[in-house]
Amino acid sequence: MTAVRCVDLCKTYCQGDQDIKALDHVSIEIAESGFVCLSAPSGGGKTTLLNAIGGLDIPDSGEVYVAGQRIDNLSKGALAELRLRQIGFVFQAYNLIPVLTARENVEFVMQVQGVAAADRHEKSTAILKEVGLEGLEDRRPAEMSGGQQQRVAVARAIASKPSLVLADEPTANLDSKTSDELMELFTHLNEHHKTTFVIATHDRRVMKYARRLIRMLDGRIVDDIDQRAA
Amino acid sequence: MHLFGVLFQLAWRNLWRNHRRTIIMLGAIGVGVWAMIFMTALTRGMVDQMVTDSIGILPGHVQIHNPDYLDDPSISNRISYTDTELRQKFESAGFESWASRVRVPAIVTSERDSRGVTLLGVDPVAEKDISFFDYAEVEGRFLSDSGDKGIVIGGKLADKLETGLGKRIVIMSQDPDNDIADRGFRIVGLYSANTSAVEEAYAYIGKSTAQAMLGIGDTSTEVVFLGTEYRNVEPVYEAVAERVDERVSVQRWYEIDTYLGTMLGVMDGFVLVWVIVIFLALSFGLVNTLVMAVFERVREIGLMLALGMKPGSILGQIIIESMLLLTLGLATGNLLAWATIMPLRDGIDISIVGEGMEMWGASSMLYPKLYLGDMVLASVVVLLLGFLASLSPAWRASRYEPVEAITKA
Structure with a gap:
């Protein structure tokens, strides 16, 4: 079963007088439970592709399918609903809502989904324990380290059990030890929850965790490597 | 939620x-x-x-008059109901308070000066709840009954007339035949008001005394009714209106004093x-x-x-x-x-x-x-x-x- 399918995606941005091709006829398929890294230098198109898959950005042309549903032609409201129900996001920074505690951040998506309070509490407790933040539930983001904050973001992304987690440079602001811990957590969650992970990164240490590595350059896919075979 | x-x-x-x-x-x-x-x-x-x-000084909440009285407030345009008829109509109607008055323009003269005033012939008992001043605070005394022969004027008017408590003044007005009706009164009381303009404007005598002086029998020029709230006078207005005929007109206070x-x-x-x-x-x-x-x-x-x-x-x-x-x-x-x-x-x-x-x-x-x-x-x-x-x-x-x-x- 295919978790994500992109067909001939094109996206061009205007930067001053120049047109920048962020996506240039990109087509990929990502299987369910996949663990994929999109790798590219800055401006290579990996974040644009991630945003297109997540319904945050609409391509100029081409088609995007998530869990078999075409999403590039959905309304803003329908895209928001899709992101709420099916996709978890982990961003590079500014990942958490600063006025909420770790637990409240984790419960945020579930709360918007309308999950009952007791159910939310049970799930957030379990997931925070799973990501190693037991005892820090009532801390606000400002009272936690960068690594702990990213763990909360991961916990939030997977708490409502989305079929797909999209992570954009999740380790960019973390030291190497914390980066490794986070990637091990991703691997663990991928293996145990069968969640599909698509991670945009240019960090080599992150790439080695992926089972599949897609390299991009100037908006095009230049390499697609099955790292298990390698 | x-x-x-x-x-x-x-x-x-x-x-x-x-x-x-x-x-x-x-x-x-x-x-x-x-x-x-x-x-x-x-x-x-x-x-x-x-x-x-x-409202306390003049209109109350609702008044009735002869339909011509507001244009020409002379004694000729008095209400045709007698005091007995008024009592029959309004005594048991349940108003907070009501009183009939004789109200005419008049000249008051002391030995030194004279002034134009509004002469009010009142029944002190009926008027008590409507009056803008407390009878007990009147210097001297207020009128004892409708037939009292004394007069009560404002302190400021007394100053202007250069007269005082116990002195005599003469009130002059017109009777229904447009002849001069006048009479001497002894000042039995001086009242105080919030403004000196009011103290200069009104002089009180007994209602029966006024009726006798003007030769109008037991008739009045206006009847005033008080309700509980000046912003809501409709219940009083309706109660009065249903008890009178076309010989009188009924007005709310803001129709009488349009400025207010x-x-x-x-x-x-x-x-x-x-x-x-x-x-x-x-x-x-x-x-x-x-x-x-x-x-x-x-x-x-x-x-x-x-x-x-x-x-x-x-x-x-x-x-x-x-x-x-x-x-x-x-x-x-x-x-x-x-x-x-x-x-x-x-x-x-x-x-x-x-x-x-x-x-x-x-x-x-x-x-x-x-x-x-x-x-x-x-x-x-x-x-x-x-x-x-x-x-x-x-x-x-x-x-x-x-x-x-x-x-x-």
């Missing part, structure tokens, strides 16, 4: 995120609301007193305009606070949109934040207004501008009136206009593109 819960939680916490700014804005709203209510209470107090005093009636309407409008003007000044601060709050949270709003929160929810969150701020400001302002008006209930001495106030028919003591309706009006206007003012920043926040907002520097 679950969504409202999360929006309320976010709005409340965001409100206190920059607590200094919030406290300053709360202070501004609180002072603004206090100013709205305090000034309204002063205005209401002044107008209430002017109306109440004026108009002024009351103008003051009601003024209160609303005052509340709106104050709010407009406040709205700049409110909108600025919200715009800053939204501007500071662009990334966060982008994040919430990216996580699946709908634009409408973002809009709702900002509006809830605005409403919370306004509600707290309103509570502060209302409390402040109550706390500052209550100690002034016994009156503010404004005698320093007393003469100017007299021009408007107001006394030199101002009694602020705090009405629940005015507090509600201020609160509703602030919330309603605050809601409208917060729509723009809230709408702007809800229109962010998540990708652009998240990457905003």
Whole structure:
């Protein structure tokens, strides 16, 4: 079963007088439970592709399918609903809502989904324990380290059990030890929850965790490597 | 409901995120609301007193006259009902109080001077609850009964006539045949009023004495009725109207004293305009606070949109934040207004501008009136206009593109 399918995606941005091709006829398929890294230098198109898959950005042309549903032609409201129900996001920074505690951040998506309070509490407790933040539930983001904050973001992304987690440079602001811990957590969650992970990164240490590595350059896919075979 | 819960939680916490700014804005709203209510209470107090005093002096709440009397207030245009008929019609009608009067223009002459006055022939017992002064506070005494042969005038009139208690003055008016009707009276009492204009204007004699002097039998020129509330005189008006025929006309107080009636309407409008003007000044601060709050949270709003929160929810969150701020400001302002008006209930001495106030028919003591309706009006206007003012920043926040907002520097 295919978790994500992109067909001939094109996206061009205007930067001053120049047109920048962020996506240039990109087509990929990502299987369910996949663990994929999109790798590219800055401006290579990996974040644009991630945003297109997540319904945050609409391509100029081409088609995007998530869990078999075409999403590039959905309304803003329908895209928001899709992101709420099916996709978890982990961003590079500014990942958490600063006025909420770790637990409240984790419960945020579930709360918007309308999950009952007791159910939310049970799930957030379990997931925070799973990501190693037991005892820090009532801390606000400002009272936690960068690594702990990213763990909360991961916990939030997977708490409502989305079929797909999209992570954009999740380790960019973390030291190497914390980066490794986070990637091990991703691997663990991928293996145990069968969640599909698509991670945009240019960090080599992150790439080695992926089972599949897609390299991009100037908006095009230049390499697609099955790292298990390698 | 679950969504409202999360929006309320976010709005409340965001409100206190920059607590200094919030406290300053709360202070501004609180002072603004206090100013709205305090000034309204002063205005209401002044107008209430002017109306109440004026109603007490002249119209009561409802009056009946001969239909021609208001155009020509002479004794010829008196009511055709006799005192007995009036008692039969109104005695058991359940009015707070009512009294019939003989009221005619007259000249009062002392040994030194003469003045034009309004002569009131009253039954002191019936008039007691309607009178604008307390009989017990009259220097000397008030009239003992309808047939009392004395006269009670204002202290100021006595000064002008250079006369005093115990001295004799002559009252001169016209009888129904347009002949001079005059009589000498001994001054038995001097009354005080809130304004010297009133003290100069009215002279009281017994009603039977007036009827005898003018030769009008047991008829009167006006009957005055008092209800419980000058703003709601309809029940009294209807009760009077159904008991009389076309030989008399029935008027409400604001139809008799159109100046006062108009002024009351103008003051009601003024209160609303005052509340709106104050709010407009406040709205700049409110909108600025919200715009800053939204501007500071662009990334966060982008994040919430990216996580699946709908634009409408973002809009709702900002509006809830605005409403919370306004509600707290309103509570502060209302409390402040109550706390500052209550100690002034016994009156503010404004005698320093007393003469100017007299021009408007107001006394030199101002009694602020705090009405629940005015507090509600201020609160509703602030919330309603605050809601409208917060729509723009809230709408702007809800229109962010998540990708652009998240990457905003």
